[in-house]
Amino acid sequence: MALMPMLQQSWQELQIFLLSLLLFCSLYVFKRIPNGKQNLPPSPPKLPIIGHLHHLGTLPHRSLHALSKKYGPIMFLYFGHSPTLVVSSTDMAKEVVKTHDLVFSNRPPITAAKILFCGSRDVVFSTYGEYWRQAGKNCVLELLSLKRVQSFQYVREAEVEELVNKIHDSCLKKASVNLSEMLIETSNKIITRCILGQKYEEDGDNEFGQVSRRLLASFSSLCLGDFFPHLGWIDAFTGVIPSLKAISKEADSFLDQVVQRPLQESWASTTKFLGAAPFLSAKHSQQRRERNSRRR
DSSP: OTHHHHHHHHHHHHHHHHHHHHHHHHHHHHHHSOSSOOOOOOOOOOBTTTBTGGGOOSSHHHHHHHHHHHHOSEEEEEETTEEEEEEOSHHHHHIIIIITTTTTOSOOOOHHHHHHTTTTOSTTTSOSSHHHHHHHHHHIIIIISHHHHHHTHHHHHHHHHHHHHHHHHHHHTTOOOOHHHHHHHHHHHHHHHHHTSSOOOSSSOOHHHHHHHHHHHHTTSOOHHHHOGGGGGGHHHHTHHHHHHHHHHHHHHHHHHHHHHHHHSOHHHHHHHHHTOHHHHHHHHHHHHHHHHHHO
16 A cells, blocks of 8 residues: 555656656757758758767768768768868868868867867867967978978888888788788887987887877767767766876876986987987977076
8 A cells, every 4th residue: 555655756756857858858959949040051860969970870981971972062060069060072171271271270179189188289179379370380390391301201211111121021921910000100100200309119119109099099989078068077987087187197208208308318419319309309499498588
């Protein structure tokens, strides 16, 4: 007899919960309905809350390619709460990156970039402004100018020759070759020699390779806060945020060792080292100028 009142009370509580959930979803859908007619690009049907995420399969690039065949070279999608413009032709890409580059110059805030790059303070993810212009200028002058690219030609040739020799030796031994891993390793060697002045991916010293691989993998991890800002707190419980912080700490420790190394060696070794790493040398010179200006 006492069971019936308990069941009735539970049913009433369930009804209240379902009504509250229905009210919340209705308010959400009502808020998402635009007040006026907007001239937006074509868009496939979307679902409440998740937007167009259900259109993406295990291979998102193929899913987007299939959608572009149906809806054209420019589409407007909602990934959760994030409005996204998808272009899939050279003409549309030119409109975005060249004709209207200032309009699309900012990047959306990404959790991984904010944690790994000290608040997205890098060339790729930083917001458009004075800092981004100076960072881009430094990269162009110290790494991407014609003179710099030509000066690093011997590095590229040496590393590619080493790669070809490794593949040749493996073929003679009839051993299997993990070409993807070898290409990543060669790319890392070229990058570290050009930027940091020496290799950091050898058989006995592959710290840079491990850190860089974990950094790249972290950007493929799902952060709910990127798609649903109000649910960002869940990322702390799923382990995503702690993992990103651990990778950031590991990367900072490695880069601190690289930056401090020239300061801990003799003047001759430091000069030789920085001469082989013009980008790192430029950063040391900039730090010295900033210290001198503060002293004045």
